[in-house]
Amino acid sequence: MPSHLSADHPAAQPPGRGSVDALISQTRRLKGDVNAARGDAQEEGSDPQERWQRALYDLALHQLSDLDEHLAQLRDGPAPAPPAPDAVEPAGHASAAGTADGAPSGSLLSRVGSAEWDLLTDEASWSGELYQILGLDPAAAALTLDELPSLVLDEDRPKLTAMVTDCLVDARPIDGEFRVVRPDASVRTVHMMGEPVLDSDGSTASMWAVLRDVSELRRHRRTVRETRDSLHRHQQRAQTEHRLAAELQEAVLPPWRGPLRLPRRGPRTLDLAAHHLPSATSSPIGGDWYDALELPDGETLLSVGDLTGHGVAVTSGMAMLLGALRGMAMAGTQPGQLMAWLNQLLDATVQPALGSAVCCRYRPATRTLVWAQAGHPAPLLYRDGTGRTLHAPDGVLLGATTGATYGQAEVTLEPGDLLLLHTDGLVPGHVGTAAVDRLLDLAPRLGTVRTAQDCLRVVVEECGETERQDNACVLIAKVSD
Incomplete structure:
Protein backbone atom coordinates (compact mmCIF):
# COMPACT_ATOMS: atom_id res chain seq x y z
CA MET A 1 0.00 0.00 0.00
CA PRO A 2 1.49 3.44 -0.85
CA SER A 3 2.42 5.45 2.23
CA HIS A 4 3.00 9.15 2.65
CA LEU A 5 5.84 8.21 4.98
CA SER A 6 7.71 5.95 2.58
CA ALA A 7 6.60 6.86 -0.91
CA ASP A 8 10.17 7.63 -2.05
CA HIS A 9 11.64 4.39 -0.72
CA PRO A 10 12.06 1.40 -3.05
CA ALA A 11 9.64 -1.47 -2.48
CA ALA A 12 10.93 -4.41 -0.48
CA GLN A 13 11.90 -7.41 -2.57
CA PRO A 14 9.83 -10.58 -2.15
CA PRO A 15 11.43 -13.51 -0.34
CA GLY A 16 12.97 -16.38 -2.24
CA ARG A 17 10.52 -18.75 -3.88
CA GLY A 18 11.96 -21.80 -2.14
CA SER A 19 11.42 -20.44 1.36
CA VAL A 20 7.82 -19.49 0.55
CA ASP A 21 7.17 -22.93 -0.94
CA ALA A 22 8.41 -24.46 2.32
CA LEU A 23 6.01 -22.25 4.31
CA ILE A 24 3.15 -23.22 2.00
CA SER A 25 3.95 -26.93 2.47
CA GLN A 26 4.05 -26.53 6.26
CA THR A 27 0.76 -24.61 6.23
CA ARG A 28 -0.97 -27.26 4.13
CA ARG A 29 0.34 -30.10 6.30
CA LEU A 30 -0.91 -28.29 9.39
CA LYS A 31 -4.25 -27.65 7.71
CA GLY A 32 -4.52 -31.36 6.91
CA ASP A 33 -3.72 -32.31 10.50
CA VAL A 34 -6.31 -29.85 11.86
CA ASN A 35 -8.89 -31.08 9.36
CA ALA A 36 -8.24 -34.69 10.41
CA ALA A 37 -8.64 -33.76 14.07
CA ARG A 38 -11.82 -31.85 13.18
CA GLY A 39 -13.13 -34.99 11.48
CA ASP A 40 -12.59 -36.99 14.66
CA ALA A 41 -14.74 -34.55 16.66
CA GLN A 42 -18.41 -35.37 17.17
CA GLU A 43 -20.53 -33.67 14.51
CA GLU A 44 -23.66 -33.78 16.63
CA GLY A 45 -24.17 -33.54 20.35
CA SER A 46 -25.25 -31.10 22.99
CA ASP A 47 -22.11 -31.12 25.10
CA PRO A 48 -20.97 -27.46 25.41
CA GLN A 49 -17.28 -28.36 25.43
CA GLU A 50 -17.61 -30.37 22.19
CA ARG A 51 -19.43 -27.46 20.49
CA TRP A 52 -16.70 -25.06 21.60
CA GLN A 53 -13.97 -27.40 20.31
CA ARG A 54 -15.69 -27.76 16.92
CA ALA A 55 -15.97 -23.97 16.65
CA LEU A 56 -12.25 -23.57 17.34
CA TYR A 57 -11.42 -26.18 14.70
CA ASP A 58 -13.54 -24.32 12.14
CA LEU A 59 -11.90 -20.98 12.98
CA ALA A 60 -8.41 -22.48 12.73
CA LEU A 61 -9.20 -24.04 9.34
CA HIS A 62 -10.56 -20.75 8.04
CA GLN A 63 -7.43 -18.86 9.12
CA LEU A 64 -5.09 -21.53 7.73
CA SER A 65 -6.90 -21.38 4.38
CA ASP A 66 -6.37 -17.62 4.29
CA LEU A 67 -2.70 -18.05 5.24
CA ASP A 68 -2.27 -20.58 2.42
CA GLU A 69 -3.66 -18.12 -0.12
CA HIS A 70 -1.64 -15.21 1.28
CA LEU A 71 1.56 -17.22 0.89
CA ALA A 72 0.57 -18.28 -2.64
CA GLN A 73 0.17 -14.61 -3.58
CA LEU A 74 3.51 -13.82 -1.97
CA ARG A 75 5.15 -16.54 -4.07
CA ASP A 76 3.36 -15.88 -7.37
CA GLY A 77 3.07 -12.12 -7.20
CA PRO A 78 -0.04 -9.94 -7.62
CA ALA A 79 -3.07 -11.43 -9.30
CA PRO A 80 -3.66 -10.40 -12.93
CA ALA A 81 -5.54 -7.16 -13.36
CA PRO A 82 -9.29 -7.67 -13.82
CA PRO A 83 -10.75 -7.14 -17.30
CA ALA A 84 -12.27 -3.84 -18.25
CA PRO A 85 -15.75 -3.25 -16.84
CA ASP A 86 -17.45 -3.61 -20.20
CA ALA A 87 -15.90 -7.07 -20.66
CA VAL A 88 -17.02 -8.46 -17.33
CA GLU A 89 -20.23 -10.36 -16.75
CA PRO A 90 -22.70 -8.76 -14.34
CA ALA A 91 -22.26 -9.81 -10.74
CA GLY A 92 -25.45 -11.80 -10.79
CA HIS A 93 -24.16 -14.05 -13.60
CA ALA A 94 -20.98 -15.50 -12.08
CA SER A 95 -20.31 -19.05 -13.16
CA ALA A 96 -20.61 -21.94 -10.76
CA ALA A 97 -16.88 -22.61 -10.99
CA GLY A 98 -15.77 -19.10 -10.12
CA THR A 99 -16.68 -15.50 -9.41
CA ALA A 100 -17.34 -12.67 -11.82
CA ASP A 101 -13.70 -11.55 -11.65
CA GLY A 102 -12.29 -15.02 -12.26
CA ALA A 103 -11.38 -15.86 -8.67
CA PRO A 104 -12.65 -19.18 -7.29
CA SER A 105 -15.89 -18.71 -5.36
CA GLY A 106 -15.21 -18.18 -1.67
CA SER A 107 -11.43 -17.85 -2.15
CA LEU A 108 -9.31 -15.18 -0.52
CA LEU A 109 -8.96 -13.44 -3.91
CA SER A 110 -12.73 -13.04 -4.12
CA ARG A 111 -12.80 -11.53 -0.61
CA VAL A 112 -10.10 -8.84 -1.04
CA GLY A 113 -10.57 -5.76 -3.20
CA SER A 114 -8.94 -2.36 -3.55
CA ALA A 115 -10.03 1.18 -4.30
CA GLU A 116 -8.56 4.64 -4.83
CA TRP A 117 -10.41 7.91 -4.48
CA ASP A 118 -8.94 10.99 -6.21
CA LEU A 119 -9.83 14.08 -4.20
CA LEU A 120 -8.86 16.51 -6.97
CA THR A 121 -11.11 15.03 -9.67
CA ASP A 122 -13.64 13.36 -7.32
CA GLU A 123 -13.18 10.15 -9.27
CA ALA A 124 -13.05 6.63 -7.86
CA SER A 125 -11.32 3.51 -9.16
CA TRP A 126 -12.29 0.07 -7.86
CA SER A 127 -10.94 -3.40 -8.48
CA GLY A 128 -13.33 -6.03 -9.81
CA GLU A 129 -13.14 -7.91 -6.49
CA LEU A 130 -14.54 -4.91 -4.60
CA TYR A 131 -17.63 -4.87 -6.82
CA GLN A 132 -18.18 -8.51 -5.94
CA ILE A 133 -17.67 -7.95 -2.22
CA LEU A 134 -20.29 -5.19 -2.24
CA GLY A 135 -22.60 -7.09 -4.60
CA LEU A 136 -22.58 -4.34 -7.22
CA ASP A 137 -22.56 -4.47 -11.03
CA PRO A 138 -18.95 -4.08 -12.27
CA ALA A 139 -20.30 -2.05 -15.18
CA ALA A 140 -21.56 0.64 -12.83
CA ALA A 141 -19.45 3.63 -11.84
CA ALA A 142 -17.45 3.27 -8.63
CA LEU A 143 -18.93 5.09 -5.66
CA THR A 144 -17.25 8.26 -4.44
CA LEU A 145 -16.32 8.77 -0.78
CA ASP A 146 -19.53 10.75 -0.36
CA GLU A 147 -21.60 7.95 -1.89
CA LEU A 148 -19.90 5.01 -0.11
CA PRO A 149 -21.80 5.46 3.20
CA SER A 150 -25.07 4.74 1.37
CA LEU A 151 -24.11 1.04 1.44
CA VAL A 152 -23.24 1.02 5.14
CA LEU A 153 -25.58 0.11 7.98
CA ASP A 154 -26.90 3.22 9.72
CA GLU A 155 -25.22 2.43 13.05
CA ASP A 156 -21.82 1.93 11.34
CA ARG A 157 -21.84 5.09 9.22
CA PRO A 158 -20.35 7.35 11.94
CA LYS A 159 -17.46 4.90 12.29
CA LEU A 160 -16.70 5.01 8.55
CA THR A 161 -17.02 8.80 8.44
CA ALA A 162 -14.60 9.20 11.36
CA MET A 163 -12.02 6.86 9.77
CA VAL A 164 -12.12 8.67 6.40
CA THR A 165 -12.01 12.10 8.01
CA ASP A 166 -8.99 11.18 10.14
CA CYS A 167 -7.24 9.87 7.03
CA LEU A 168 -7.94 12.87 4.80
CA VAL A 169 -7.53 15.63 7.39
CA ASP A 170 -4.90 14.27 9.77
CA ALA A 171 -3.17 11.80 7.42
CA ARG A 172 -3.90 8.89 9.75
CA PRO A 173 -3.99 5.36 8.37
CA ILE A 174 -7.39 3.68 8.20
CA ASP A 175 -7.81 0.37 10.00
CA GLY A 176 -11.36 -0.54 10.94
CA GLU A 177 -14.50 -2.50 10.14
CA PHE A 178 -18.04 -1.69 9.13
CA ARG A 179 -21.03 -3.59 7.80
CA VAL A 180 -22.52 -3.11 4.37
CA VAL A 181 -25.95 -4.07 3.01
CA ARG A 182 -25.74 -5.61 -0.45
CA PRO A 183 -28.53 -5.22 -3.00
CA ASP A 184 -29.79 -8.72 -2.17
CA ALA A 185 -30.27 -7.49 1.45
CA SER A 186 -27.45 -9.69 2.80
CA VAL A 187 -25.14 -8.04 5.32
CA ARG A 188 -21.36 -8.40 5.04
CA THR A 189 -18.62 -7.26 7.39
CA VAL A 190 -15.80 -5.41 5.63
CA HIS A 191 -12.35 -4.66 7.05
CA MET A 192 -10.83 -1.55 5.50
CA MET A 193 -7.16 -0.55 5.60
CA GLY A 194 -6.13 2.65 3.84
CA GLU A 195 -3.66 5.54 3.73
CA PRO A 196 -3.60 9.00 2.20
CA VAL A 197 -1.48 9.69 -0.87
CA LEU A 198 0.19 13.11 -0.63
CA ASP A 199 1.09 15.43 -3.48
CA SER A 200 4.30 17.45 -3.75
CA ASP A 201 3.16 20.18 -1.35
CA GLY A 202 2.21 17.69 1.35
CA SER A 203 -1.57 17.95 0.97
CA THR A 204 -3.77 14.91 0.52
CA ALA A 205 -4.36 14.18 -3.15
CA SER A 206 -6.09 10.83 -2.91
CA MET A 207 -6.83 7.91 -0.61
CA TRP A 208 -5.99 4.32 -1.38
CA ALA A 209 -7.50 1.36 0.50
CA VAL A 210 -7.77 -2.39 0.61
CA LEU A 211 -11.15 -3.80 1.65
CA ARG A 212 -11.56 -7.38 2.79
CA ASP A 213 -14.78 -9.32 3.35
CA VAL A 214 -14.27 -10.77 6.84
CA SER A 215 -17.85 -11.96 7.36
CA GLU A 216 -16.93 -15.65 7.61
CA LEU A 217 -13.98 -14.93 9.89
CA ARG A 218 -16.17 -12.88 12.21
CA ARG A 219 -18.85 -15.58 12.10
CA HIS A 220 -16.34 -18.23 13.17
CA ARG A 221 -14.99 -16.00 15.92
CA ARG A 222 -18.50 -15.19 17.09
CA THR A 223 -19.29 -18.91 17.21
CA VAL A 224 -16.14 -19.54 19.27
CA ARG A 225 -17.09 -16.75 21.66
CA GLU A 226 -20.69 -17.94 22.01
CA THR A 227 -19.72 -21.59 22.55
CA ARG A 228 -17.03 -20.52 25.03
CA ASP A 229 -19.60 -18.48 26.96
CA SER A 230 -22.01 -21.42 26.83
CA LEU A 231 -19.26 -23.70 28.15
CA HIS A 232 -18.54 -21.30 31.02
CA ARG A 233 -22.24 -21.15 31.93
CA HIS A 234 -22.44 -24.94 31.77
CA GLN A 235 -19.40 -25.27 34.04
CA GLN A 236 -20.86 -22.79 36.51
CA ARG A 237 -24.17 -24.67 36.58
CA ALA A 238 -22.31 -27.95 37.02
CA GLN A 239 -20.31 -26.52 39.93
CA THR A 240 -23.48 -25.19 41.54
CA GLU A 241 -25.29 -28.52 41.09
CA HIS A 242 -22.28 -30.40 42.45
CA ARG A 243 -22.23 -28.22 45.56
CA LEU A 244 -25.99 -28.54 46.10
CA ALA A 245 -25.87 -32.32 45.61
CA ALA A 246 -22.95 -32.63 48.05
CA GLU A 247 -24.75 -30.50 50.64
CA LEU A 248 -27.95 -32.52 50.23
CA GLN A 249 -26.08 -35.79 50.54
CA GLU A 250 -24.28 -34.52 53.63
CA ALA A 251 -27.63 -33.53 55.13
CA VAL A 252 -29.41 -36.87 54.64
Missing part, protein backbone atom coordinates in the same frame (compact mmCIF):
# COMPACT_ATOMS: atom_id res chain seq x y z
CA LEU A 253 -26.63 -39.35 55.40
CA PRO A 254 -26.38 -40.42 59.07
CA PRO A 255 -25.05 -37.60 61.25
CA TRP A 256 -22.62 -39.83 63.16
CA ARG A 257 -18.96 -39.85 62.27
CA GLY A 258 -16.41 -42.28 63.60
CA PRO A 259 -17.40 -45.41 65.56
CA LEU A 260 -20.98 -46.09 66.68
CA ARG A 261 -22.56 -48.83 68.81
CA LEU A 262 -26.17 -49.95 68.28
CA PRO A 263 -28.32 -50.59 70.15
CA ARG A 264 -26.97 -48.06 72.60
CA ARG A 265 -28.04 -50.09 75.65
CA GLY A 266 -27.56 -53.74 76.48
CA PRO A 267 -25.11 -56.44 75.40
CA ARG A 268 -24.60 -57.98 71.98
CA THR A 269 -24.31 -54.65 70.21
CA LEU A 270 -22.94 -53.92 66.75
CA ASP A 271 -19.74 -51.90 66.49
CA LEU A 272 -20.34 -49.76 63.37
CA ALA A 273 -18.25 -47.65 61.01
CA ALA A 274 -19.12 -46.25 57.59
CA HIS A 275 -17.69 -43.98 54.94
CA HIS A 276 -18.73 -42.30 51.71
CA LEU A 277 -15.95 -42.33 49.11
CA PRO A 278 -16.41 -39.52 46.58
CA SER A 279 -15.20 -39.73 43.02
CA ALA A 280 -11.63 -38.58 42.45
CA THR A 281 -12.76 -37.04 39.15
CA SER A 282 -15.05 -34.09 38.51
CA SER A 283 -18.09 -36.34 37.95
CA PRO A 284 -21.25 -35.20 39.75
CA ILE A 285 -22.41 -36.57 43.09
CA GLY A 286 -24.29 -39.84 42.70
CA GLY A 287 -27.14 -41.44 44.63
CA ASP A 288 -25.14 -43.72 46.96
CA TRP A 289 -26.15 -43.97 50.61
CA TYR A 290 -25.52 -45.90 53.81
CA ASP A 291 -27.56 -45.95 57.00
CA ALA A 292 -27.61 -47.42 60.51
CA LEU A 293 -30.56 -46.77 62.79
CA GLU A 294 -31.70 -48.05 66.16
CA LEU A 295 -35.35 -49.18 65.94
CA PRO A 296 -38.02 -48.90 68.65
CA ASP A 297 -38.06 -52.67 69.31
CA GLY A 298 -34.33 -52.69 70.07
CA GLU A 299 -33.30 -54.04 66.68
CA THR A 300 -30.85 -52.25 64.40
CA LEU A 301 -31.43 -51.27 60.77
CA LEU A 302 -28.48 -51.49 58.36
CA SER A 303 -28.80 -50.45 54.71
CA VAL A 304 -26.80 -49.33 51.72
CA GLY A 305 -28.07 -48.44 48.27
CA ASP A 306 -27.55 -46.58 45.06
CA LEU A 307 -29.92 -44.67 42.80
CA THR A 308 -28.74 -44.58 39.18
CA GLY A 309 -27.55 -41.30 37.75
CA HIS A 310 -25.84 -38.20 39.07
CA GLY A 311 -26.67 -34.68 40.14
CA VAL A 312 -29.16 -32.86 42.33
CA ALA A 313 -32.23 -34.71 41.00
CA VAL A 314 -30.69 -38.10 41.77
CA THR A 315 -29.50 -37.00 45.21
CA SER A 316 -33.01 -35.72 45.91
CA GLY A 317 -34.43 -39.09 44.87
CA MET A 318 -31.92 -40.83 47.14
CA ALA A 319 -33.05 -38.62 50.04
CA MET A 320 -36.68 -39.57 49.33
CA LEU A 321 -35.87 -43.30 49.30
CA LEU A 322 -33.78 -43.13 52.44
CA GLY A 323 -36.49 -41.19 54.27
CA ALA A 324 -39.12 -43.72 53.23
CA LEU A 325 -36.88 -46.62 54.22
CA ARG A 326 -36.30 -45.16 57.69
CA GLY A 327 -39.99 -44.46 58.22
CA MET A 328 -41.13 -47.95 57.23
CA ALA A 329 -38.39 -49.59 59.28
CA MET A 330 -39.38 -47.56 62.35
CA ALA A 331 -42.95 -48.81 61.83
CA GLY A 332 -41.74 -52.42 62.02
CA THR A 333 -41.78 -53.33 58.31
CA GLN A 334 -39.62 -56.36 57.58
CA PRO A 335 -36.89 -56.13 54.89
CA GLY A 336 -38.69 -58.08 52.14
CA GLN A 337 -41.91 -56.06 52.39
CA LEU A 338 -39.90 -52.87 52.80
CA MET A 339 -38.17 -53.49 49.48
CA ALA A 340 -41.52 -54.12 47.76
CA TRP A 341 -42.89 -50.80 48.97
CA LEU A 342 -39.72 -48.95 47.98
CA ASN A 343 -40.08 -50.47 44.51
CA GLN A 344 -43.68 -49.26 44.34
CA LEU A 345 -42.63 -45.79 45.50
CA LEU A 346 -39.88 -45.50 42.90
CA ASP A 347 -42.17 -46.84 40.19
CA ALA A 348 -44.71 -44.10 40.96
CA THR A 349 -42.30 -41.16 40.89
CA VAL A 350 -42.66 -38.50 38.19
CA GLN A 351 -39.14 -39.11 36.92
CA PRO A 352 -38.68 -42.90 36.73
CA ALA A 353 -35.32 -44.19 37.91
CA LEU A 354 -33.64 -47.43 38.88
CA GLY A 355 -32.10 -48.17 42.25
CA SER A 356 -30.43 -51.00 44.11
CA ALA A 357 -30.39 -51.58 47.84
CA VAL A 358 -29.78 -54.05 50.62
CA CYS A 359 -31.67 -53.79 53.92
CA CYS A 360 -30.91 -55.73 57.14
CA ARG A 361 -32.53 -55.97 60.57
CA TYR A 362 -30.25 -57.21 63.35
CA ARG A 363 -31.85 -58.83 66.42
CA PRO A 364 -29.32 -58.61 69.26
CA ALA A 365 -31.17 -61.08 71.49
CA THR A 366 -30.54 -63.94 69.06
CA ARG A 367 -27.74 -62.36 66.99
CA THR A 368 -29.93 -62.93 63.94
CA LEU A 369 -29.66 -60.93 60.74
CA VAL A 370 -32.75 -60.79 58.52
CA TRP A 371 -32.13 -59.16 55.18
CA ALA A 372 -33.39 -58.54 51.65
CA GLN A 373 -31.86 -57.08 48.52
CA ALA A 374 -32.95 -55.36 45.31
CA GLY A 375 -30.40 -56.01 42.57
CA HIS A 376 -27.58 -55.14 44.96
CA PRO A 377 -24.31 -56.83 45.97
CA ALA A 378 -24.94 -59.15 48.91
CA PRO A 379 -23.30 -58.48 52.30
CA LEU A 380 -19.91 -60.08 52.93
CA LEU A 381 -19.40 -62.08 56.13
CA TYR A 382 -15.89 -62.45 57.62
CA ARG A 383 -15.31 -65.07 60.30
CA ASP A 384 -12.10 -66.56 61.71
CA GLY A 385 -9.88 -65.01 59.04
CA THR A 386 -11.98 -66.09 56.03
CA GLY A 387 -14.73 -64.38 54.10
CA ARG A 388 -17.78 -65.38 52.10
CA THR A 389 -20.72 -63.82 50.33
CA LEU A 390 -24.13 -64.33 51.94
CA HIS A 391 -26.56 -66.26 49.74
CA ALA A 392 -28.90 -63.63 48.30
CA PRO A 393 -32.71 -63.98 48.28
CA ASP A 394 -34.63 -63.03 45.13
CA GLY A 395 -34.93 -59.34 44.35
CA VAL A 396 -34.88 -57.18 41.20
CA LEU A 397 -33.77 -53.58 40.87
CA LEU A 398 -36.05 -51.01 42.45
CA GLY A 399 -38.23 -49.39 39.79
CA ALA A 400 -37.58 -52.14 37.21
CA THR A 401 -40.86 -54.07 37.50
CA THR A 402 -44.27 -53.06 38.80
CA GLY A 403 -45.51 -55.27 41.65
CA ALA A 404 -42.22 -57.10 42.18
CA THR A 405 -41.89 -59.31 45.26
CA TYR A 406 -38.73 -59.65 47.33
CA GLY A 407 -37.52 -62.62 49.36
CA GLN A 408 -35.82 -62.60 52.75
CA ALA A 409 -32.83 -64.47 54.09
CA GLU A 410 -31.74 -65.08 57.67
CA VAL A 411 -28.31 -65.80 59.13
CA THR A 412 -27.14 -66.24 62.71
CA LEU A 413 -24.00 -64.29 63.56
CA GLU A 414 -21.33 -65.09 66.13
CA PRO A 415 -19.25 -62.84 68.37
CA GLY A 416 -16.38 -61.38 66.38
CA ASP A 417 -18.14 -61.73 63.02
CA LEU A 418 -17.73 -58.86 60.61
CA LEU A 419 -20.33 -57.72 58.05
CA LEU A 420 -19.36 -55.55 55.08
CA LEU A 421 -22.09 -53.81 53.07
CA HIS A 422 -21.10 -51.74 50.04
CA THR A 423 -22.30 -50.13 46.83
CA ASP A 424 -20.95 -50.78 43.34
CA GLY A 425 -17.74 -49.00 42.51
CA LEU A 426 -16.09 -49.53 45.88
CA VAL A 427 -13.13 -51.31 44.25
CA PRO A 428 -11.75 -49.12 41.42
CA GLY A 429 -11.35 -50.99 38.14
CA HIS A 430 -13.24 -54.04 39.39
CA VAL A 431 -16.92 -54.94 39.01
CA GLY A 432 -19.10 -57.89 39.93
CA THR A 433 -17.33 -61.00 41.20
CA ALA A 434 -13.89 -59.44 40.62
CA ALA A 435 -14.70 -56.67 43.10
CA VAL A 436 -16.12 -59.17 45.60
CA ASP A 437 -13.05 -61.40 45.33
CA ARG A 438 -10.81 -58.41 45.96
CA LEU A 439 -12.75 -57.60 49.13
CA LEU A 440 -12.81 -61.21 50.31
CA ASP A 441 -9.03 -61.34 49.95
CA LEU A 442 -8.87 -58.82 52.81
CA ALA A 443 -10.15 -61.46 55.26
CA PRO A 444 -6.74 -62.25 56.88
CA ARG A 445 -6.03 -58.56 57.47
CA LEU A 446 -9.53 -57.81 58.76
CA GLY A 447 -9.30 -60.76 61.17
CA THR A 448 -6.39 -59.13 63.01
CA VAL A 449 -8.04 -55.77 63.81
CA ARG A 450 -10.25 -55.18 66.81
CA THR A 451 -12.74 -52.45 65.89
CA ALA A 452 -15.05 -51.66 63.01
CA GLN A 453 -13.25 -48.34 62.55
CA ASP A 454 -9.93 -50.14 62.10
CA CYS A 455 -11.55 -52.50 59.59
CA LEU A 456 -12.93 -49.54 57.68
CA ARG A 457 -9.47 -48.01 57.55
CA VAL A 458 -8.08 -51.21 56.01
CA VAL A 459 -10.82 -51.26 53.35
CA VAL A 460 -10.40 -47.60 52.42
CA GLU A 461 -6.63 -47.92 52.22
CA GLU A 462 -6.94 -51.00 50.01
CA CYS A 463 -9.60 -49.56 47.69
CA GLY A 464 -8.03 -46.10 47.60
CA GLU A 465 -9.59 -42.73 46.95
CA THR A 466 -7.23 -41.22 44.38
CA GLU A 467 -8.18 -43.22 41.25
CA ARG A 468 -11.89 -43.55 41.88
CA GLN A 469 -14.15 -42.92 38.88
CA ASP A 470 -17.43 -43.08 40.77
CA ASN A 471 -18.91 -42.52 44.23
CA ALA A 472 -19.25 -45.44 46.62
CA CYS A 473 -20.31 -46.23 50.17
CA VAL A 474 -19.15 -48.88 52.62
CA LEU A 475 -20.70 -49.88 55.98
CA ILE A 476 -18.97 -52.26 58.42
CA ALA A 477 -20.63 -53.93 61.41
CA LYS A 478 -18.64 -56.01 63.92
CA VAL A 479 -20.59 -58.25 66.31
CA SER A 480 -19.56 -57.73 69.93
CA ASP A 481 -19.65 -60.33 72.71
